[in-house]
Amino acid sequence: xxxxxxxxxxxxxxxxxxxxxxxxxxxxxxxxxxxxxxxxxxxxxxxxxxxxxxxxxxxxxxxxxxxxxxxxxxxxxxxxxxxxxxxxxxxxxxxxxxxxxxxxxxxxxxxxxxxxxxxxxxxxxxxxxxxxxxxxxxxxxxxxxxxxxxxxxxxxxxxxxxxxxxxxxxxxxxxxxxxxxxxxxxxxxxxxxxxxxxxxxxxxxxxxxxxxxxxxxxxxxxxxxxxxxxxxxxxxxxxxxxxxxxxxxxxxxxxxxxxxxxxxxxxxxxxxxxxxxxxxxxxxxxxxxxxxxxxxxxxxxxxxxxxxxxxxxxxxxxxxxxxxxxxxxxxxxxxxxxxxxxxxxxxxxxxxxxxxxxxxxxxxxxxxxxxxxxxxxxxxxxx
Amino acid sequence: xxxxxxxxxxxxxxxxxxxxxxxxxxxxxxxxxxxxxxxxxxxxxxxxxxxxxxxxxxxxxxxxxxxxxxxxxxxxxxxxxxxxxxxxxxxxxxxxxxxxxxxxxxxxxxxxxxxxxxxxxxxxxxxxxxxxxxxxxxxxxxxxxxxxxxxxxxxxxxxxxxxxxxxxxxxxxxxxxxxxxxxxxxxxxxxxxxxxxxxxxxxxxxxxxxxxxxxxxxxxxxxxxxxxxxxxxxxxxxxxxxxxxxxxxxxxxxxxxxxxxxxxxxxxxxxxxxxxxxxxxxxxxxxxxxxxxxxxxxxxxxxxxxxxxxxxxxxxxxxxxxxxxxxxxxxxxxxxxxxxxxxxxxxxxxxxxxxxxxxxxxxxxxxxxxxxxxxxxxxxxxx
Numbered sequence: 195x196x197x198x199x200x201x202x203x204x205x206x207x208x209x210x211x212x213x214x215x216x217x218x219x220x221x222x223x224x225x226x227x228x229x230x231x232x233x234x235x236x237x238x239x240x241x242x243x244x245x246x247x248x249x250x251x252x253x254x255x256x257x258x259x260x261x262x263x264x265x266x267x268x269x270x271x272x273x274x275x276x277x278x279x280x281x282x283x284x285x286x287x288x289x290x291x292x293x294x295x296x297x298x299x300x301x302x303x304x305x306x307x308x309x310x311x312x313x314x315x316x317x318x319x320x321x322x323x324x325x326x327x328x329x330x331x332x333x334x335x336x337x338x339x340x341x342x343x344x345x346x347x348x349x350x351x352x353x354x355x356x357x358x359x360x361x362x363x364x365x366x367x368x369x370x371x372x373x374x375x376x377x378x379x380x381x382x383x384x385x386x387x388x389x390x391x392x393x394x395x396x397x398x399x400x401x402x403x404x405x406x407x408x409x410x411x412x413x414x415x416x417x418x419x420x421x422x423x424x425x426x427x428x429x430x431x432x433x434x435x436x437x438x439x440x441x442x443x444x445x446x447x448x449x450x451x452x453x454x455x456x457x458x459x460x461x462x463x464x465x466x467x468x469x470x471x472x473x474x475x476x477x478x479x480x481x482x483x484x485x486x487x488x489x490x491x492x493x494x495x496x497x498x499x500x501x502x503x504x505x506x507x508x509x510x511x512x513x514x515x516x517x518x519x520x521x522x523x524x525x526x527x528x529x530x531x532x533x534x535x536x537x538x539x540x541x542x543x544x545x546x547x548x549x550x551x552x553x554x555x556x557x558x559x560x561x562x563x564x565x566x567x568x569x570x571x572x573x574x575x576x577x
Numbered sequence: 578x579x580x581x582x583x584x585x586x587x588x589x590x591x592x593x594x595x596x597x598x599x600x601x602x603x604x605x606x607x608x609x610x611x612x613x614x615x616x617x618x619x620x621x622x623x624x625x626x627x628x629x630x631x632x633x634x635x636x637x638x639x640x641x642x643x644x645x646x647x648x649x650x651x652x653x654x655x656x657x658x659x660x661x662x663x664x665x666x667x668x669x670x671x672x673x674x675x676x677x678x679x680x681x682x683x684x685x686x687x688x689x690x691x692x693x694x695x696x697x698x699x700x701x702x703x704x705x706x707x708x709x710x711x712x713x714x715x716x717x718x719x720x721x722x723x724x725x726x727x728x729x730x731x732x733x734x735x736x737x738x739x740x741x742x743x744x745x746x747x748x749x750x751x752x753x754x755x756x757x758x759x760x761x762x763x764x765x766x767x768x769x770x771x772x773x774x775x776x777x778x779x780x781x782x783x784x785x786x787x788x789x790x791x792x793x794x795x796x797x798x799x800x801x802x803x804x805x806x807x808x809x810x811x812x813x814x815x816x817x818x819x820x821x822x823x824x825x826x827x828x829x830x831x832x833x834x835x836x837x838x839x840x841x842x843x844x845x846x847x848x849x850x851x852x853x854x855x856x857x858x859x860x861x862x863x864x865x866x867x868x869x870x871x872x873x874x875x876x877x878x879x880x881x882x883x884x885x886x887x888x889x890x891x892x893x894x895x896x897x898x899x900x901x902x903x904x905x906x907x908x909x910x911x912x913x914x915x916x917x918x919x920x921x922x923x924x925x926x927x928x929x930x931x932x933x934x935x936x937x938x939x940x941x942x943x944x945x946x947x948x949x950x951x952x953x954x955x956x957x958x959x960x
Contacts, residue, residue, distance in 0.1 A: 272686065303655065303705040307698055314697065314764070315690055318757075322686040346746035347739060356730060356739055356751075361910070363729035365751035368739075369767065374701075377771055381697070381764040384752065388760055392904040392958050521775040527744070575775050 343370025352483020403487025457487025726753025735866020840870025
């Protein structure tokens with residue numbers, strides 16, 4: 195299968211591109227590299243020293259004999275996107291190529307507008323290229339579990355059957371996203387669903403939970419293939435961030451009470467979920483939604499687990515309940531379904547002591563690269 | 578009350594600005610005039626000869642002694658918007674300033690992107706100005722009944738209480754919009770709801786139905802105050818379009834079977850609904866949704882009514898069931914609630930023979946201005 199991975203220089207995208215290549219698919223990466231630019235703007239760096247994408251791909255070729263094509267450019271530039279796709283002729287497109295940080299989108303008006311215009315317009319362009327040039331191409335789009343918010347009823351996978359005043363219909367699940375970033379994903383979902391309905395496109399929307407871990411079979415092969423691992427207050431996410439904080443002796447930054455419950459998954463499951471979605475494409479006209487996570491944890495649970503794992507390694511770990519910079523419920527009902535990927539054959543890597551041990555040791559290995567000024571959250575939702 | 582009407586040079590905006598001014602409010606109009614530019618691009622003109630906005634406002638001042646301030650510029654330009662609002666110091670903003678045609682948004686990729694970026698970013702800018710400079714200002718935003726689509730259950734006003742697996746919550750009503758334009762309004766609604774939740778803004782989202790009619794108490798005062806009335810396949814809407822078609826002897830353009838049921842209202846009710854929303858503002862943090870229509874009709878019903886009204890005037894009217902250029906259900910359940918504006922005191926002008934008679938005679942008066950080349954729909958959803 196010929197698969198174009200948009201955003202293939204990022205955390206999930208890079209791991210996915212290598213995994214798909216390793217599994218025998220013909221893979222190309224399309225990326226604007228703007229994420230590296232945003233790191234520079236914010237003066238932050240991933241914990242790990244990531245090589246330029248061109249060197250990464252050269253090393254992959256040297257190690258495995260497999261070539262991954264590279265298109266550097268912005269999908270908001272329609273002519274570039276069209277030209278790249280006409281050159282590569284994909285059977286499927288995996289779209290990770292969006293601004294993916296909630297705090298980044300909440301920095302100020304400019305970042306909110308940047309996030310929504312970048313994500314929504316890039317995705318619209320992609321829908322048009324597929325419609326006009328690759329009508330059979332399967333779009334695998336990364337959404338987020340954060341689209342749902344925290345309703346007081348069970349969260350289904352994309353749709354819910356509602357009985358109301360004696361009638362019944364199955365409708366898109368109501369969305370209550372919690373940042374301008376999460377909102378952009380909700381906008382994308384609505385746009386894609388419409389494109390499937392009117393043009394007969396095939397799309398799978400993967401509402402992904404919080405991803406943790408850094409090593410996959412492929413990115414662990416060589417230092418030059420190392421994946422990025424963010425710990426800063428803008429791009430760092432729970433669990434990864436906590437492990438790095440533990441490694442450098444910083445109290446774990448739990449926002450508020452820590453009762454926020456979220457779906458999580460190991461990055462080794464991310465790459466597998468993507469392949470499972472690709473291997474069984476959506477039907478023509480189908481807008482399919484999978485909730486892509488393997489377990490539910492509260493943020494306080496995660497902090498406790500990292501604390502315990504740290505103690506086992508002889509590291510003293512403190513947990514700090516910070517004033518919550520976000521506006522979100524800190525205690526709430528949360529029960530999200532995630533059976534569709536399991537039905538396709540996903541065998542989850544559940545969060546284990548050995549994973550935490552490995553991630554902590556990984557963080558310790560690179561801890562001299564941590565800039566302590568960037569650990570605490572600085573972006574406030576109510577600013 | 579000091580009210581800024583964004584998009585006050587348009588069909589609903591102009592009528593609203595004059596009505597609010599006449600009712601004693603201090604009104605300003607902010608408009609980029611881009612709608613007149615789009616008319617020029619598409620080589621279409623409103624049935625009525627509309628004067629430049631500056632002359633319109635001068636005449637209003639001469640007739641009534643009331644001044645309406647004018648700010649010409651684009652709300653996608655944040656500095657312009659902020660400066661205009663800091664100058665005018667509104668207590669409330671009525672936001673009509675969006676690209677409002679479904680066919681326009683479906684012309685091609687450029688028009689889809691223009692519609693979504695123009696509408697979403699303009700609205701985001703407005704949310705930020707209100708948050709940062711006018712936190713008590715009441716935002717009255719025009720949405721559309723088309724956000725809901727045609728679900729097989731009753732349509733409530735913005736929210737629905739769902740019982741699911743033994744639990745219950747009241748959530749945003751699921752949206753199934755039918756064009757990139759309607760999608761832009763869904764995106765706006767989600768963004769505004771979030772801004773209310775995190776920043777405590779006050780907002781009323783008016784999900785308006787199809788507006789018909791042309792004369793209000795104010796726009797009928799003088800020829801220079803005349804409102805626009807669109808009949809072309811891009812901006813013309815059902816009923817208004819049918820009356821003009823009848824006036825020029827063109828068969829009424831019913832798309833498909835005509836069983837599409839929609840909410841409609843008289844433009845005299847539009848202006849009254851806006852004032853009712855303004856007089857009882859949303860609470861701080863409240864995202865209030867009203868369904869703004871007075872009656873439900875199918876498109877075929879509307880065509881029949883125009884046919885009958887035409888016959889009473891001695892005009893022979895044919896109805897033509899065209900191949901539907903849109904993708905929409907032509908027979909469906911539709912039962913939308915609209916009690917909230919009635920509860921605030923709206924006394925509807927229901928569709929009457931006298932209104933149809935008046936609208937037909939109005940169309941006949943200007944029928945020499947009709948360009949027959951622009952009557953049929955040319956934009957196809959599946960193109």
